[in-house]
Amino acid sequence: KQEVTQIPAALSVPEGENLVLNCSFTDSAIYNLQWFRQDPGKGLTSLLLIQSSQREQTSGRLNASLDKSSGRSTLYIAASQPGDSATYLCAVRPLISSGSARQLTFGSGTQLTVLP
C-alpha cells in the first residue's frame, strides 16, 4: 500500500526566505505526483503536476522536483510571502492497474506560515 509522508508537519519562516518542502512515497510505481495548496476552510488548489517521466516543473516562484527511484519530491518556494501561508499537500497517482486504481494518495501536509 502506498504511503506518503511530508516533513516537516509545520514550518514558520520570515518573509523573503527561500524554503523547501519535502514529500516521500514508498511505492515508486507512480503515474504522476501533484502538489496542492489548501487554505483554511477551503478546498485544494493544484499547484504543480509532475508526470513520472519528468524531473521537475516550474510555475512562477514554485519549483517541484521528482526523483521517482528514491521516492522523493520537493517543492521549492522562492522569496516567500505572507500570502504563501497555507497547508501544502503532495499526492501521488499510481500506475493504472487491473482495478481502477486512479485515486490520489495524499500526505498529511506541511502547514506553512510566512511571517511578515
Add this chain to the structure above:
Amino acid sequence: GAGVSQSPRYKVAKRGQDVALRCDPISGHVSLFWYQQALGQGPEFLTYFQNEAQLDKSGLPSDRFFAERPEGSVSTLKIQRTQQEDSAVYLCASSLDRVAGNTIYFGEGSWLTVV
C-alpha cells in the same frame, strides 16, 4: 460554473441522522472522486466514478456510505445513520477524462459535524 461546486458547505447532523452531500463537477469532466479529510490529515479516497459508472468504492468506510452519479454529471454522497467519527470534510474532485495524467480539480468541500 467554472469550478467544482459542493453543497451544503456546512452541515451539522445529529447522530443517527441521514445526510446527503452534493457535488457538481466541472462540465464535461468524465472522472469524479470523493475524498474524506479529517482534521489535520490529508484527504483519503472514498470512491471513483467514470461517467455514471462507479468503478471503485474500495475507500468507503462502511455500508452506511453510498454514492451515486446516475447521469454521469452530478454526484451525491449519502451517509446513513451518521456517527461522530463521520465528522470530516468531504471533498469532491473531477478531471477531464479517464487518462490519469490530467490535473484533478477539487471543490471547497462539505464540512460535516455529527453531534
